Amino acid sequence: MYEFMAWLEASALAEALRGLGIWTYGILNLAHILGIATLFGAIFLLDLRLMGLWRDIPVAVMARPTVPLAAIGFVLAVTSGIMMLSFNTTEYHGNPFFYIKIPVVLVGMVNVAVISRLPAWRRAVAGEDSQGNDRGVLAVAGAASLLIWLTVIVCGRMIGYW
Amino acid sequence: MKIQWFGYFSLILALIVSGQALAHHGWSGNTGGDIEITGEVISGVSLAGAHGTMQIRDADGQVWNITLAPGPRTHRAGLRDDTIPEGAEVTVHGERHEDPDVYEAKVRRVIWEDQVFDVYPPRN
Numbered sequence: 001m002y003e004f005m006a007w008l009e010a011s012a013l014a015e016a017l018r019g020l021g022i023w024t025y026g027i028l029n030l031a032h033i034l035g036i037a038t039l040f041g042a043i044f045l046l047d048l049r050l051m052g053l054w055r056d057i058p059v060a061v062m063a064r065p066t067v068p069l070a071a072i073g074f075v076l077a078v079t080s081g082i083m084m085l086s087f088n089t090t091e092y093h094g095n096p097f098f099y100i101k102i103p104v105v106l107v108g109m110v111n112v113a114v115i116s117r118l119p120a121w122r123r124a125v126a127g128e129d130s131q132g133n134d135r136g137v138l139a140v141a142g143a144a145s146l147l148i149w150l151t152v153i154v155c156g157r158m159i160g161y162w
Numbered sequence: 163m164k165i166q167w168f169g170y171f172s173l174i175l176a177l178i179v180s181g182q183a184l185a186h187h188g189w190s191g192n193t194g195g196d197i198e199i200t201g202e203v204i205s206g207v208s209l210a211g212a213h214g215t216m217q218i219r220d221a222d223g224q225v226w227n228i229t230l231a232p233g234p235r236t237h238r239a240g241l242r243d244d245t246i247p248e249g250a251e252v253t254v255h256g257e258r259h260e261d262p263d264v265y266e267a268k269v270r271r272v273i274w275e276d277q278v279f280d281v282y283p284p285r286n
Contacts, residue, residue, distance in 0.1 A: 026232070
């Protein structure tokens with residue numbers, strides 16, 4: 001892990017970013033927050049719907065704006081996050097919040113991959129009638145997603161206070 | 163379906179639990195008390211990153227990692243990347259790291275020759 005951190009810190013990306021001026025880090029920080037707001041705002045609505053709120057809004061209708069917005073927010077947050085990290089990566093070595101956050105982000109990606117392959121999800125976004133335990137399955141999937149992203153945000157915020 | 167879900171949750175749980183063991187290494191814990199260090203600048207002020215940084219070597223040869231205010235704030239206090247040349251002697255006032263084996267200090271004030279840079283408001 002430390003070797004990877006040292007590599008990122010010494011990378012051409014890090015060198016280029018350090019030369020961009022005193023506001024660079026602050027602007028990356030801004031992009032990171034916008035990414036998080038976009039991702040979490042979208043996912044929060046979708047997850048609550050999956051957990052059973054607003055049953056009169058079809059999941060397919062809810063998913064149409066929220067899924068692409070979450071994806072855009074995720075890409076923005078990850079990109080800006082890696083860039084911020086590159087400034088002084090090795091300082092995060094041993095930071096427990098960082099070491100929880102990164103694996104949980106990966107868990108979040110696995111979660112998306114799994115949910116998008118669930119028959120219950122496929123039926124819901126296609127607007128088909130739900131079958132059997134679809135509701136329960138989607139509720140659990142939504143709850144898992146919410147838990148994962150809340151964990152990521154809490155750990156991310158706490159990194160700087162360790 | 164039930165079995166499929168059990169497998170899914172086991173996977174999630176395994177991934178969460180298999181995160182790394184928690185290691186202790188403070189960074190923001192600059193609570194080791196007030197300190198004044200005089201030394202030679204061996205790595206000049208850098209304003210890139212979350213905070214400005216510099217390195218100085220004290221009379222005992224100990225190298226200190228100095229953390230200043232965030233880049234724009236340090237810059238506004240008059241301390242730029244090229245203000246103080248390497249090799250110059252400076253005195254810094256601040257708070258050292260809580261771990262006495264870590265030579266790191268977060269500073270409020272940097273003095274070089276007749277110039278005083280208060281990157282944070284001075285304490286009374």
